[in-house]
Amino acid sequence: MEQNEITMRGFNGALTYHVWMLSCTEEWVHLYNDLFIDHEETLFSNEDLWPYSTDIESNNYSTCYNPQTRSQLFEFATEVPESTLVRACLHSDRTLSEIECDFFVLKVRNLLLQQTLERYWHENDAWLEGLHSLTSMLELEELLNNIMHNVLIAIPTVDLGFLMLYDDETQKLTPKASFGFGPTIYDFKTSIGEGVGGKVFQDGIGRIFNTEQGLEAMTNVQENNMKSLLAAMGVTVITNTIVMAVPVRMNEEKIGVIIVHQITNKRKLTNSDLRRLQGFADQVAIAITNARLFSKLKETNGYLVKRNHIHEVFTKLSLKDSDLNMIAKTVERMINLPVSLFDITKNEWYPHYTPLSKKLKNTDLLNGWEDSVDTLRVTINETPVHLYPIVNEGIPIGYFVVELQRLLSPIDTVVLEQGSALVALKMVNVYSMTDMYYKQCYEFFNELLHYREPNLLASKSRDFGLSPDKPLFVTVMQLSGKVQVVGKRETYQRKLIATLHNELASFQYLLFGFQDKVTIIVNVTSESQQEDAMQKLENVGNLWANKDAPVLTGGIGGGYQGLEYVARSFKEANKSLSYISNRGTTGIINYDNIGINRLFINQQTEDIRQFIQEVFTPLQSPKAQSSNLDLTLRTYIAANRSIPETAERLHIHQNTLYHRIRKIEEILEVDLNDSSDWLKLLLACHLSSLY
Known part of the structure; x- marks a missing residue:
């Protein structure tokens, strides 16, 4: 307020006066923005000038006249907004009468009351405006950023403050919004019961702390937290600071705390301010709850939209009959992480040329996990990867391998889920076509065993990749033991067939699987090539012996010229298989190497x-x-x-x-x-x- 003049009965003309109140920091605050004159500034340098006993008998105030400053000095207590000492100085050329003093004190009390009412109405309007602002916000981040701004509008007697919300995961009160503090306030994360905020959150009761009470409440604050708080306030020591804190709760659930600081010479914080802040905090709790619900709803809606988009992408890939390379590339693009697809049955990577595939190609990727249908996180060659199984009838047939450069999000998992379903469908279709081909091979093989219509068989053999004029031999391999589930047996058989295809890639051959056996007819052009082919088949047996898989045994029949000898070589292969099975050993044996033991193959x-x-x-x-x-x-x-x-x-x-x-x-x-x-x-x- 500016310098004021007051006109009263009995006074000659207008008199100038000044009013001071004792602030919350126990300092006298001038209520008006006058320019002080020298003798007014000296009033407070000498406390003896002020009246401590009444010169005029009254229970409402003390007063005395100071001839040096030509002023009537008053000291009294006001109950508005609460009990506070007031000092007033009225310039006059004489000592005022009791009536004049009574009138002056009454006038000052009236002005203080008017000022208080105006402030209340102004703060009430600001409080209501702040509440309206909060309840109209549904974006959580925007809401949090505006909460403290609205607090300081609603309660202008505070200078700075911050909002802390309880984090269930860390079990800490974590700052989420602030006003007047530096950025280090967001490092001020306290436990329940730690500091002013922790105590108020624990008790669930709002409080006003004077400087002494605040410092006492801060005695259990951890050193790192105290450093963060002091740095945020830009001080090295907390002095002359009044703190007000209230819990933020929704029904009976406490979700956080609001803390405000008063560090300048303003009026004292009152219980009315505390009630107003608590009311504001209650509305904050409702606003935060609504914003969280809106955020969750928005997130759920966004998730459903993304999930629908993902479904559309993979549906289009399915309609286009995209290959496994394209599916793997699409998954990689959608989750924005390195991805490769590993086919267990073929021991093959898609795409095979990516850095991730090259890095993992020669590793024992699925050591101990071949039968797992759960997602896995493993480290291979110091590379953390996520394995997402591709399952058919409860049996894993492949994995998406994701290099974990970050944690996977729920939407990433949806991409892998949709991608794995398409891959499983693609692979099962391939299996079906392969099984149909094997059935045709089986039927043709039976025709060879009976060897009727040689010319027709010779023509058919070319369709199956054989040369009827080249020497040949037959091999029979069998998987036994360990496998009780048919689906698993088929998976192991496909693994075996894939290995055989890799080993025999340079030969002409016919291969098919039937039940637990794999039958192979191999064309050779010379004895050395036959020995090479047999060695490769034995290599398959040696590799298989090192796997945690069913037992592999095999027999190799003799080599002959002409399709009419298929039955003979097949019979010898079966005899070799029976021989090694009867001995209870594993591996693959050549009929020519059995020697005299041929005589006992069929013996019990x-x-x-x-x-x-x-x-x-x-x-x-x-x-x-x-x-x-x-x-x-x-x-x-x-x-x-x-x-x-x-x-x-x-x-x-x-x-x-x-x-x-x-x-x-x-x-x-x-x-x-x-x-x-x-x-x-x-x-x-x-x-x-x-x-």
């Missing part, structure tokens, strides 16, 4: 073991064992009946050996010089090493 294993037992059981008696007769006989056979070599191997004298041989002949009732007896023992010894 139990019959062979019974024969071995009948021959050697007599040598298992305690007396025979004490002389090591079983070992002696086996060593004698292995040394081809050489006495010196057998004795040397057994570390015994030759005479001792002769003695043992006679005992063996007596116990077994044989003559080792008889060719028939010798053949029986030799055969039993050979078979015991196999069965």
Whole structure:
């Protein structure tokens, strides 16, 4: 207010007066914006000038006349807006009468009341305007940015403030909006019960803290938080600061706290200010809740729009019959991260030339995860990747491999989900076509086994990639054990077929899978090429033995010239397969390498073991064992009946050996010089090493 003049009855003319009030920081604040004159400035340098006892008997004020300044000085308490000391100075040439003093004090009280009412109406209008502004906002970010601005409009007696919201994830009160603070205020993240805000949030009750109370409440603030707060306020020490804080709550749920600071000489903060701030905070809670609901609704709507767009993109790819390379590229473009598609059954990458594919091509990508139908996060060659399974009938047949340069968003997962569905459909269609082709191969193979109409078969063989005039051999491979689910068995069979295709890429061949077996007819032009082809087939067996997969066994038939020998080579391949299966071993064996064991392929294993037992059981008696007769006989056979070599191997004298041989002949009732007896023992010894 400007310098004021007051006219009263009994005064000659107009008198000039000044009014001061005791501020919240216990300093006297001049209520008007006069230019002080020297003698007015000295009024407060000498407290003795002011009246502490009444010169005029009154219960409402104290007053005295100061002839030096030619002023009547007053001191009294006002209850508006709350109990506060007031000092007033009225310029006069004489001491005022009691009536004049009463009138003056009444006039000042009236002016203070008018000022308070005007301020209340102004602040109330600002408060209502702020509430309207809040309730009209639905964008959460915009709302948060305007909250503190509206607080300072509604309660102009504060200078700066900030809003903190509780974060469930970090369990911290985190600043979300501020006014008057520096940027480091957003590093001021406190626990429940920490500092002024933490205590008010914990108690759920708004409070006004004077400087002493505020400093006491801040004693448990962590050092890093205190540094952030001081830097935000631009001070090194907090002094003469009044703090008001209220909880922000929706119904019974506390969601945050509003904290405001008064650091300049203004009127004292009152309970009315506290109630107004709490009312504002309650409206803030409603506005934030509405904004969050709107944001969630908007996000959900946006998510649905994006999901629909994603569905449209992959539907178009499906209608265009796009290949796996195009699908993988589309997924990569839509999630904006490096993506490759890995086909488990073919052990093949799409696209194969991308940096990610090259980086992972020679790695054991799915070590231990081949059967997983869940998404996985693994690190390969120091590269974190996300594996999204492509599943058919509960069996993984491939994976999208995403290089995790950032965390995946929900919409990224939708892209992978839609992409994997299209890839699965594409791969299953390929499987169906492949199965139809294998069926045709199977039917043609059966025609070859019966070998009727040779000319027609020769013509058909060319359609299946064979040359009827070139030598050929047949191989049969079988997967057994570990697989109970048909779908998994088919997946492993496709893996095996893909491996065989890679190994036999340089040969002419016919290949098909049927049930748990894979049958192959291979054309060769020379013995060396046949040996090369057989070696590649054995390599497949060696590679398969290192996998956590069903047991692979295989038999290779002999090589022959002409399609009429397919049945013969096939029969030999099956005999080889039976031989290795009966032995309980794995791998792939060539029929030519079986030798004399061909004679026993079709013999029952139990019959062979019974024969071995009948021959050697007599040598298992305690007396025979004490002389090591079983070992002696086996060593004698292995040394081809050489006495010196057998004795040397057994570390015994030759005479001792002769003695043992006679005992063996007596116990077994044989003559080792008889060719028939010798053949029986030799055969039993050979078979015991196999069965």
